[in-house]
Amino acid sequence: MRKPEEDRFRAFAGGQAAALRRCAYLFCGDWHLAEDLTQTTLVKIYRAWPKVQKQDSIQNYARRVLLNTWLDEKRRPWRRSELRMAAPPDFEDVGADPSAAEARSWAKDMTHRALLELPQRQRAALVLRYFDDLSVAETAAVLGCSEGTVKSQTARGLDTLRVVVDNLTAGRPARRAVS
Known part of the structure; x- marks a missing residue:
């Protein structure tokens, strides 16, 4: 070069x-x-x-x-x-x-923990749309899919994220999403 x-x-x-x-x-x-x-x-x-x-x-x-x-x-x-456990066997x-x-806030920690529970495509769509602040078209270009797929993966990801956050805040073990 x-x-x-x-x-x-x-x-x-x-x-x-x-x-x-x-x-x-x-x-x-x-x-x-x-x-x-x-x-x-x-x-x-x-x-x-x-x-x-x-x-x-x-x-x-x-x-x-x-x-x-x-x-x-x-x-x-x-x-x-x-194997993923509900609680890690060792101390973090x-x-x-x-x-x-x-200083890490509770919401930031909860968001990171909940994101890890999402399936890969939903997690990728949410990260690109909301953390990298990409448009639907830009996210579709990065993921190599249609804009409709980005919208559906984002909507499903947000729904799953709500359920996971509710489970984490209620002290119930988080439901492990299938990737």
């Missing part, structure tokens, strides 16, 4: 890495995995950079690559073998979470 192209990629990666990492965290719910997903996404974009910079929206392309990277990671056999290491340094 030539120096001007590499400089443009470095500027892109420097400006978008934090947003991609936040989006990856909202997809997967794990800061360490979000770091890995972001790094893998940036490597994939770097490899295709001469073609990528001709795209209309490089940010949407990056989100699409991130989403596909996360979905590929979810399909890996060693990820499927883990709050110091390992970068956001623990800030």
Whole structure:
């Protein structure tokens, strides 16, 4: 890659890495995995950079690559073998979470916990629509589906999210949604 192209990629990666990492965290719910997903996404974009910079929206392309990277990671056999429990067997290491340094509100924590209970496509639609503030058309472009599918996945996701939040606030075990 030539120096001007590499400089443009470095500027892109420097400006978008934090947003991609936040989006990856909202997809997967794990800061360490979000770091890995972001790094893998940036490597994939770097490899295709001469073609990528001709795209209309490089940010949407990056989100699409991130989403596909996360979905590929979810399909890996060693990820499927883990059993999910209602309560973790070990204590959470709050110091390992970068956001623990800030005062986390109850609503933010509840939202993250509830998002993890949603099926993958519903979670992706909600994260892209409401956390990344994309339009229906932009979300459809990132997910590679029709606008109607985005609307239905968003509506179903919000309904499921309400049920999960109600269960979490009532102290009942959260219903694990099928992905």
